[in-house]
Amino acid sequence: xxxxxxxxxxxxxxxxxxxxxxxxxxxxxxxxxxxxxxxxxxxxxxxxxxxxxxxxxxxxxxxxxxxxxxxxxxxxxxxxxxxxxxxxxxxxxxxxxxxxxxxxxxxxxxxxxxxxxxxxxxxxxxxxxxxxxxxxxxxxxxxxxxxxxxxxxxxxxxxxxxxxxxxxxxxxxxxxxxxxxxxxxxxxxxxxxxxxxxxxxxxxxxxxxxxxxxxxxxxxxxxxxxxxxxxxxxx
Ligand SMILES: C[S@@+](CC[C@H](N)C(=O)[O-])C[C@H]1O[C@@H](n2cnc3c(N)ncnc32)[C@H](O)[C@@H]1O
Numbered sequence: 001x002x003x004x005x006x007x008x009x010x011x012x013x014x015x016x017x018x019x020x021x022x023x024x025x026x027x028x029x030x031x032x033x034x035x036x037x038x039x040x041x042x043x044x045x046x047x048x049x050x051x052x053x054x055x056x057x058x059x060x061x062x063x064x065x066x067x068x069x070x071x072x073x074x075x076x077x078x079x080x081x082x083x084x085x086x087x088x089x090x091x092x093x094x095x096x097x098x099x100x101x102x103x104x105x106x107x108x109x110x111x112x113x114x115x116x117x118x119x120x121x122x123x124x125x126x127x128x129x130x131x132x133x134x135x136x137x138x139x140x141x142x143x144x145x146x147x148x149x150x151x152x153x154x155x156x157x158x159x160x161x162x163x164x165x166x167x168x169x170x171x172x173x174x175x176x177x178x179x180x181x182x183x184x185x186x187x188x189x190x191x192x193x194x195x196x197x198x199x200x201x202x203x204x205x206x207x208x209x210x211x212x213x214x215x216x217x218x219x220x221x222x223x224x225x226x227x228x229x230x231x232x233x234x235x
Pocket of ligand 1: 074075077078099100101102103104105106107121122123124141142143144161162163164
C-alpha cells in the first residue's frame with residue numbers, strides 16, 4: 001500500500017481492504033506472499049492493482065521492509081546492502097574493494113560474508129570497530145587514485161556507495177572493472193537526486209555497459225533516491 005494523499009493515512013485504507021479480502025476468502029499475510037495488492041492514493045484519483053510480489057518494490061504490508069537497527073551497525077547505509085541481499089542473496093566473497101567506505105557499514109557487512117581481505121577506500125575516517133576487523137585495510141584516498149594506484153589487486157567483489165554524481169560513479173566503475181576476477185560481482189548505488197533521474201539512470205547504465213552486464217537494477221526501499229545496480233564483469 002502506497003502513498004498518502006492529503007489527510008488520508010495508509011491505515012485507513014488497509015483495514016477495510018483487509019476485511020474485504022478476508023471476507024472474499026483470501027488468506028492475507030504481512031510478507032512473503034507470491035502476490036501483492038497495491039493501492040496508490042492520488043490527489044485526484046487512486047489506483048489499485050494486484051501483481052507478482054517479485055515485480056514490486058516491496059512485498060511487505062505498507063510497502064516497507066522493516067529492518068531492525070543493531071548496536072554493531074556502524075551506518076544506516078548497511079540497510080541498503082541488507083535489503084539487497086534479502087532480494088538477490090548474498091554473494092560468496094574472499095576479497096573485496098569498498099569504494100566510498102566511510103564510516104564502514106558496507107565493509108562490516110562484506111566482512112561478515114567471510115571476506116578475508118577488504119580494501120576500504122575513502123578519504124574520510126573508518127569507524128574504529130571496522131578498522132579493527134581482521135583483513136580490513138583503510139586506504140585514505142579517492143577511488144580514482146586507488147584504482148589506478150599500486151595497492152589495487154584482483155578481487156571477487158567491488159562495492160561502491162560513493163556520494164558522487166552518477167556519470168562519475170559509472171566512470172569509476174569502468175576504471176575499476178579490470179580489478180574484478182572473472183565471475184566476480186559489482187554492487188553500486190547511483191545517487192540520482194531529483195534532476196531528471198530516469199535520464200541519469202539510463203546514461204549511467206549505458207556508460208557501464210562496455211565493462212559490465214547488469215543482473216539487477218532497482219530502487220530499493222532503503223534508498224529511494226538511488227538506483228542499486230548489481231553487475232557482472234564482461235571479461
Ligand atoms: C554514503 S557514504 C558511504 C557509506 C558506507 N557505504 C557505509 O556503509 O558506511 C559515501 C562516502 O563516499 C565517499 N566519497 C565521496 N567521493 C569519494 C571519492 N572520490 N573516493 C572515495 N570516496 C568518496 C565520502 O567520503 C563518503 O564517506
